[in-house]
Amino acid sequence: MAVTIIKNGYVFDPLNGIDAEVQDVFIKDGKVVVGLTGAEARDAKVIDASGKTVMPGGVDSHSHVAGSKVNAGRLMCPEDHYRSVRRKTDITHSGSGYTVPSVYKQGYDYAAMGYTTVFEAAMPPLEARHTHEEMRSTPILDMGAYMVFGNNWFVMRYLKEGDLGKAAAYVAWMMRTHKAYGIKCVNPAGVENWGWAKNVQSLDEANIHFEITPREIIRGLAEVNEMLGLPMSLHLHANNLGHPGNWEVARDSLIIPSGLDPKSKAELEWAQTKESARRRQTIYLAHAQFSAYGGTSWRDFCSGASGLADYINSVDNVVIDSGSVPFGPATTMTGDGPAQHDLYMLTGQKWSNCDVELECGSGILSLVYSKSSPVHSVQWAIGLEVLLLIKDPWKTIMTTDHPNGGIFTQYPQVITWLMSKKARDDTAKESHKWAYDRSSLGGVDRELSLYEIAVLTRANPARTIGMAHRKGHLGIGADGDVTVYDLDPTRLNVNDPEALRQKFAHPEYTVKDGQIVARRGEVVAVPEGRRYYCRPYVDEALEKEALADVKEWFKYYTVGFSNYPVPDKYLKNPVPIPVNKPLEAVARR
Amino acid sequence: MAKIVLKPKGEIGITVEAEVIRPEMLAAKKRDEIERLQVWQGSEELPLGDFFDVETTGEGSSDETTIVIDGDVPRVKYIGKGMKSGRIEIRGSAGMHLGAEMSGGSISVHGDVLSWAGMEMKGGLLQIQGDAGDHVGSAYRGSWRGMTGGQILIEGNAQSQVGGGMAGGQIVVGGSVENFCAIRQNGGLILIRGNAVRGLGAEMTGGTVAIMGSIRQFLPGFVEVGREESLKLGDLQIEGSFVKFSGDFAIHRTPKGLLYWREG
Numbered sequence: 001m002a003v004t005i006i007k008n009g010y011v012f013d014p015l016n017g018i019d020a021e022v023q024d025v026f027i028k029d030g031k032v033v034v035g036l037t038g039a040e041a042r043d044a045k046v047i048d049a050s051g052k053t054v055m056p057g058g059v060d061s062h063s064h065v066a067g068s069k070v071n072a073g074r075l076m077c078p079e080d081h082y083r084s085v086r087r088k089t090d091i092t093h094s095g096s097g098y099t100v101p102s103v104y105k106q107g108y109d110y111a112a113m114g115y116t117t118v119f120e121a122a123m124p125p126l127e128a129r130h131t132h133e134e135m136r137s138t139p140i141l142d143m144g145a146y147m148v149f150g151n152n153w154f155v156m157r158y159l160k161e162g163d164l165g166k167a168a169a170y171v172a173w174m175m176r177t178h179k180a181y182g183i184k185c186v187n188p189a190g191v192e193n194w195g196w197a198k199n200v201q202s203l204d205e206a207n208i209h210f211e212i213t214p215r216e217i218i219r220g221l222a223e224v225n226e227m228l229g230l231p232m233s234l235h236l237h238a239n240n241l242g243h244p245g246n247w248e249v250a251r252d253s254l255i256i257p258s259g260l261d262p263k264s265k266a267e268l269e270w271a272q273t274k275e276s277a278r279r280r281q282t283i284y285l286a287h288a289q290f291s292a293y294g295g296t297s298w299r300d301f302c303s304g305a306s307g308l309a310d311y312i313n314s315v316d317n318v319v320i321d322s323g324s325v326p327f328g329p330a331t332t333m334t335g336d337g338p339a340q341h342d343l344y345m346l347t348g349q350k351w352s353n354c355d356v357e358l359e360c361g362s363g364i365l366s367l368v369y370s371k372s373s374p375v376h377s378v379q380w381a382i383g384l385e386v387l388l389l390i391k392d393p394w395k396t397i398m399t400t401d402h403p404n405g406g407i408f409t410q411y412p413q414v415i416t417w418l419m420s421k422k423a424r425d426d427t428a429k430e431s432h433k434w435a436y437d438r439s440s441l442g443g444v445d446r447e448l449s450l451y452e453i454a455v456l457t458r459a460n461p462a463r464t465i466g467m468a469h470r471k472g473h474l475g476i477g478a479d480g481d482v483t484v485y486d487l488d489p490t491r492l493n494v495n496d497p498e499a500l501r502q503k504f505a506h507p508e509y510t511v512k513d514g515q516i517v518a519r520r521g522e523v524v525a526v527p528e529g530r531r532y533y534c535r536p537y538v539d540e541a542l543e544k545e546a547l548a549d550v551k552e553w554f555k556y557y558t559v560g561f562s563n564y565p566v567p568d569k570y571l572k573n574p575v576p577i578p579v580n581k582p583l584e585a586v587a588r589r
Numbered sequence: 590m591a592k593i594v595l596k597p598k599g600e601i602g603i604t605v606e607a608e609v610i611r612p613e614m615l616a617a618k619k620r621d622e623i624e625r626l627q628v629w630q631g632s633e634e635l636p637l638g639d640f641f642d643v644e645t646t647g648e649g650s651s652d653e654t655t656i657v658i659d660g661d662v663p664r665v666k667y668i669g670k671g672m673k674s675g676r677i678e679i680r681g682s683a684g685m686h687l688g689a690e691m692s693g694g695s696i697s698v699h700g701d702v703l704s705w706a707g708m709e710m711k712g713g714l715l716q717i718q719g720d721a722g723d724h725v726g727s728a729y730r731g732s733w734r735g736m737t738g739g740q741i742l743i744e745g746n747a748q749s750q751v752g753g754g755m756a757g758g759q760i761v762v763g764g765s766v767e768n769f770c771a772i773r774q775n776g777g778l779i780l781i782r783g784n785a786v787r788g789l790g791a792e793m794t795g796g797t798v799a800i801m802g803s804i805r806q807f808l809p810g811f812v813e814v815g816r817e818e819s820l821k822l823g824d825l826q827i828e829g830s831f832v833k834f835s836g837d838f839a840i841h842r843t844p845k846g847l848l849y850w851r852e853g
Binding site for chain 2: 350
């Protein structure tokens with residue numbers, strides 16, 4: 001019986017309202033328990049966390065870590081690999097890659113940084129096999145993937161016909177078939193137009209052939225999401241992403257699902273939490289930084305973050321992740337083909353592009369965010385503004401949209417900027433003057449506490465994607481995922497940013513399911529992670545109708561229908577989550 | 590002053606990765622210390638002494654140190670990689686990646702060199718009396734940023750992609766080049782005294798390339814912008830009548846690359 005005690009640490013567990021209380025954390029058979037028997041305690045592995053910070057294991061709710069576009073990013077950039085090499089050890093594989101690491105290196109680097117759960121943000125249905133293959137090969141991490149639906153021919157057709165039931169039936173079948181966790185919507189209506197070298201410019205511009213608008217798709221998918229009762233809300237990559245002046249489109253997109261109730265009909269066992277572990281939002285905006293631009297061109301480019309933040313401060317149904325820009329090399333990769341092409345025309349950097357048949361598209365571009373660039377400096381500022389101007393930390397999640405705005409290994413740097421005004425001022429001094437001149441960041445005095453950092457990096461990402469039944473907190477029954485940082489909260493000095501960054505970069509311990517997996521940046525154990533996906537159900541007759549349509553249009557696909565689903569063997573340690581399951585189906589099982 | 594002579598012991602099969610052969614690594618070391626330095630050969634790490642007889646005379650810091658390789662070493666890669674000071678003299682031919690990423694000091698080669706000589710070089714001097722392979726002074730795979738400083742002088746011919754992605758410094762080829770010389774060049778100067786085959790200056794956005802011989806297939810993305818008599822490029826004075834082109838318009842709306850071609 002594996003028993004671990006994390007003793008005497010300052011515990012930060014926001015979902016249980018615990019703020020720097022000195023407590024012991026007991027983990028038995030991988031789960032947090034209330035206490036141990038005398039015999040158990042004697043045999044326990046004890047981690048002395050005296051004078052140290054203890055948080056739940058890190059949760060990344062939006063990262064690009066598996067699938068064909070990720071791998072294309074690796075193939076496009078050999079220079080990213082020969083300059084960043086990891087040697088094998090007795091227990092770990094070798095690996096390479098800085099902005100897009102190989103699968104093994106990804107798993108090790110996340111774990112060494114205190115993260116134990118990472119969700120892939122965009123899985124095209126046709127690339128689901130590839131995505132699952134990479135997740136299967138990623139060590140240590142618990143994972144899942146959101147499926148891209150915003151330009152799917154069947155979804156657009158059903159929503160145009162006003163047939164929400166069939167749309168839901170199709171989405172449910174697709175999620176079960178491809179083992180997807182949530183619904184992602186990327187530049188709705190626009191990516192379909194990209195097949196004709198076009199985009200859509202506003203929420204009410206209908207696209208070619210399907211004649212459906214972004215507004216109709218966002219509303220439709222948000223309703224489908226709540227009809228099915230998925231653990232996570234609709235996850236939106238807004239229209240006009242990456243263009244000056246786009247913040248209003250982002251705000252208007254967030255208004256669209258107003259009035260919907262967040263309903264999770266997932267069958268789950270809930271670990272104990274003091275605060276509600278259920279999501280409040282009906283829309284989760286991805287990488288807000290890329291959608292919070294002011295101005296009308298790159299010449300008068302400025303931050304639009306305050307307008308977006310004002311709206312989000314006024315409502316309760318929105319969560320954002322930041323997509324912060326910590327400077328340095330990046331590889332942008334999204335399902336937003338036209339946005340990537342615009343970026344290519346702007347920068348002339350290495351670019352590739354892909355059309356995913358009836359489903360979506362994608363583009364990849366390699367670039368370096370530089371402090372001397374006026375635009376990049378403003379992007380840096382916006383990526384922090386969106387986290388600092390939105391008052392309620394439960395509406396925000398810290399990400400870099402890895403590897404788009406920056407690399408996940410730069411999270412400690414982003415955390416440092418959030419916690420230290422001095423760190424921001426120091427960086428602003430080294431950056432182009434637009435950083436503070438064209439944003440409000442210079443006037444922001446807010447410095448996030450360790451408690452708020454725990455919300456932004458664990459509790460809220462877990463709650464937002466519906467994983468807080470077991471992740472993002474240390475309540476009884478939660479997964480025994482814990483990070484111990486060598487930070488004494490009573491002697492915290494945020495005016496030494498580099499020391500702070502180092503502490504977040506190399507936690508003392510990363511514990512996964514009660515087992516120490518990393519120690520001061522060294523991987524010391526390599527367990528296999530789990531793969532979460534949803535199995536939503538709808539009325540069988542409706543699903544049959546939708547499936548008949550799928551089979552009819554399958555002549556437009558380049559693969560055979562029987563080769564379309566992802567077989568079970570593609571997943572290691574799968575954890576299916578039944579959603580909206582009729583009682584009789586449960587009984588039959 | 591110090592002199593370290595490395596005499597090849599014989600033919601080498603699988604190539605040896607010998608980035609340890611640079612003044613910073615060898616200076617102030619005793620003979621047996623040098624022999625014990627580890628180099629990779631395939632999947633094995635072996636002592637340098639397995640491949641070279643070592644002799645040392647005199648003493649000095651790295652900038653006072655001359656390393657002499659007394660013989661042909663075409664199967665030894667990365668000689669002088671990243672060197673900052675001192676001198677390397679190769680009395681024969683050298684393998685791939687000679688002087689890659691060097692930022693100071695000098696290397697002279699009496700014979701030929703294989704590909705990637707002076708790759709992503711930042712400073713210093715690389716002199717080659719014989720011929721060079723592909724990718725002289727260029728960026729490595731995937732990267733678009735080649736040589737940024739220093740000087741490469743080749744008395745013989747060089748093969749393809751000389752100065753690929755070059756951003757600074759100077760390359761002079763006494764003989765001819767093959768394909769795609771100056772591809773993606775965005776700074777610095779390349780002078781070719783002989784001929785080029787095709788693709789000269791492809792995707793060039795800055796810097797200067799001058800050629801005194803013929804170009805078999807001239808790129809369509811270059812536009813004639815004038816003529817100049819007797820060219821002065823940096824410290825080089827070149828006599829003759831030159832046609833001046835600007836390009837490559839195939840890749841950029843306002844490219845700043847200059848291509849000079851000597852008439853006749």
